[in-house]
Amino acid sequence: MTAYLICVLFLFSRVNSLTYDPTWDSLDTRPLPPWFDDAKLGIFIHWGVFSVPAFLGAGFWWSWKGQPLPAIVDFMQKNYRPDFTYAEFAAMFTTELFNPEEWAEMFQDSGARYVVLVSKHHEGYTNWPSKYSFNWNSNATGPNRDLVGELSAAIREKTHMKFGIYHSLFEWFNPIYLDDKHSKFKKRNFVRTKTMPELYELVNAYKPEIVWSDGDWEATDAYWNSTNFLAWLYNESPVKDTVVTNDRWGSGIPCKHGGFFTCTDRFNPGKLQTHKWENAMTIDKHSWSYRRDVRLEDFLTIEDLLSQLVSTVSCGGNMLMNVGPTKYGKISPIYEERLRQLGQWLRINGDGIYETRPWIHQNDTVTNNVWFTMKKAVAATAVYAILLEWPDNNLIKLGAPITSENTTVSMLGYPETLVWTAGTFGKGINIQIPYVSVKTIPCQWAWTFKMTGLQN
Known part of the structure; x- marks a missing residue:
């Protein structure tokens, strides 16, 4: 244990003493804060305006107006007036049953060591009162609440878990982004006026210890100004010593650069990886958000979840397990059951999960599973x-x-x-x-x- 503490102090001293340049060569030398590798299990929360239609998942708007899916087009034609707009769903995102302390207790009982809340998905709606998302945020339209602030406070005050945020770099239908895209990203107005101001605002206001980026794939990291933001995050931000980041910072960057690698959704390679990684996956096999059309067989069983967790940890990864709350702010019983079952198992078997490292073998040579x-x-x-x-x-x-x-x-x-x-x-x-x-x-x-x- 003494040797372990010395190693931890050495890593923290390196994190605290180095200054990082806004280049991947420099940023990639930053040691990952040790807490993340020890944690092994986190909770992902996809929650937003898409939780209102709650049909076929978080990509509802894109599948209605971007690349239309017949099922969604038909759903809207049968259930809403012809001139109905997606923006009108926001007023129905009521969250009146959202109790952040209740969520915090449930997540802690699952055995998770950190929580990552979607602060903004690709629809552009922010779950905090952002100065850069006028009238399209949770304090101006819908809940009239600061959802990020309430959950972050509950996590920190009621549990021992770390709090993090997911943030989408792009927005499907934002006209400023579409204008930048039309210029083949020679213009950078969206990054300058929206993406980067939001990220700085989130970090300074809520001090997240995970910054989980997404929505990067259409443009390069140079367009997103990713390395300059990360250099600030590691050198000057209020969480510079403890924050961890993922790898979704521009096209061609995932699985190559960043604090930990996520590579693709539900990434679980089944073999030892040379870089710290995370398996971001869902309890609902087909969706990141709550669905009214979900079936019982669409949910992973507790045996399925344990298979994912154990294989992930054995190969050097963490598992980020997603739940999708309702528009009212409740986490449905099937999600709660899975979370509490996992916590039951970890209270007995956690010694073989938390703070462990990969062995020289990941699988046995004689017995399967x-x-x-x-x-x-x-x-x-x-x-x-x-x-x-x-x-x-x-x-x-x-x-x-x-x-x-x-x-x-x-x-x-x-x-x-x-x-x-x-x-x-x-x-x-x-x-x-x-x-x-x-x-x-x-x-x-x-x-x-x-x-x-x-x-x-």
């Missing part, structure tokens, strides 16, 4: 084997671990040390679990075995 993590300490190094499927005969055969005479094995949530034998020719390990142990451990969706004293 096993993922490994590792945690180093002064006394001993622990290797965790997380099983997603229980063997029929209660005998677990692992081929990757190399045992020694000092090897010990335990199962998280089970009070007794387990008996093991070496595998064939001294390679691997066989763990026989008493049948009663299966019934005495709650949250039986995945099982974590802790091994110490291994030779590898």
Whole structure:
């Protein structure tokens, strides 16, 4: 533990002492603040005017007026008058049941260590009273509330989680952006008057410890002025020592530059990555926002979520798990159930998730559906084997671990040390679990075995 603290202090001293130039060569040398790699799990919240029609997802406006989908066009023709505009949905974004303390408690109970709220999606509507989004923000139209401010305060006052914001660089139908686009981005009026002022406003007002950028793909990072903003964020901003950023800062930038890589939506490569990354994914398999047309089978099961979490962490990533609240400000029971189930599991098995690092193996060489993590300490190094499927005969055969005479094995949530034998020719390990142990451990969706004293 002493060595770990020294390493953390060294990294923080580097973050605090260096000045970063507005170039990727310089920005990419900034060490990632250690809290992010330790956290492993975050909550993503897609909430905005798109939560009002709540049909086919957050891209509703674009799928109605940008690249029309027949289902959405038909939906609008059948349910709204012919001259209805998307802007009229904003008055229906009422949020009257939004209780930020209730959300904060639920997210903390899920085991998440950070929260990322959509402050502005591609529709341009801001969930805070932005000076740069006149009459198209949550204080001027709809809720008459500062949604970003209320949730950030609840997260900080009621929990130990970090608070972050998602922000879209572009807006589908903003005329200033469309004029810049028409000029092939030789003009930069949208960035100068909208994108960058909003980002500076968000950071200075709410001090988010995650800045999660999106909507970058149509223009280069030079157009977005991304490196100048990041240099300010790392050098001068009120969160310069602790803030983390993703990689969506311009076309060609994702998976190449930035604090942590997101690459593509629902990115989970299933193998060890050389750079810290995040799996931004959804509980609803098909949508980032609440849908009135959702079906039960569209939701990931708790087993599905654990498979995503365990495989992500084993390969060096964090999982950012998305929920979509209603226009009223409630998180529906199916989302709440999944969050609280995950929290139940983590309260027993979290030692094999939080603060861990990838082991030399991610998967076992003998038994399928096993993922490994590792945690180093002064006394001993622990290797965790997380099983997603229980063997029929209660005998677990692992081929990757190399045992020694000092090897010990335990199962998280089970009070007794387990008996093991070496595998064939001294390679691997066989763990026989008493049948009663299966019934005495709650949250039986995945099982974590802790091994110490291994030779590898």
